Amino acid sequence: MKVNKLSLTFSSVPENVTIARMLASSLGAQLDLPINELEELKVAVSEAVSNAIIHGYSNNPDNFVTLEFEASSEKLRIDVIDQGCGIPDVKQAMQASFSTDPERMGLGFIFMQSFMDELRVQSEVGKGTKVSMVKNLKNIYPSSH
Secondary structure: OOOEEEEEEEEOOOHHHHHHHHHHHHHHHHOOOOHHHHHHHHHHHHHHHHHHHHHHOOOOOOOEEEEEEEEOOOEEEEEEEEOOOOOOOHHHHOOOOOOOOOOOOOOHHHHHHHHOOEEEEEEEOOOEEEEEEEEEHHHHOOOOO
16 A cells, blocks of 8 residues: 655744645645545644644744645545643643633634544643544545545
8 A cells, every 4th residue: 555655844833824734735636535525624734733833832933833644545644743832631622612812712623523534632741742633535435445
């Protein structure tokens, strides 16, 4: 089984969320994802990257976010990794409407969960967070993959 791996490390600035979305969309298009799946993929990636920038790094542009993709005929795995402040209570952070920023709606993890087949969040306070998302391609194309 052929596996395609991509890794991109970029400055933690909001402008790079668009680049992360475009990369996710391009990879999804190579995998022949339908338009609605591409849109969901872009939202999930932009939410994860935005969380790293806004919450992990408190919008400090001197840090870096790493975006890793691993695609095969069966699944697409996406990891968004930061070395930011970490999440003290992951379970609480994943609940609807929870946010450490009163300007935010707290729906990022909810979108990631609903748009992806798997979501795992590993975090350690003071060390950072890794958000792993999986899209099972066999669910989209059961007979052709």
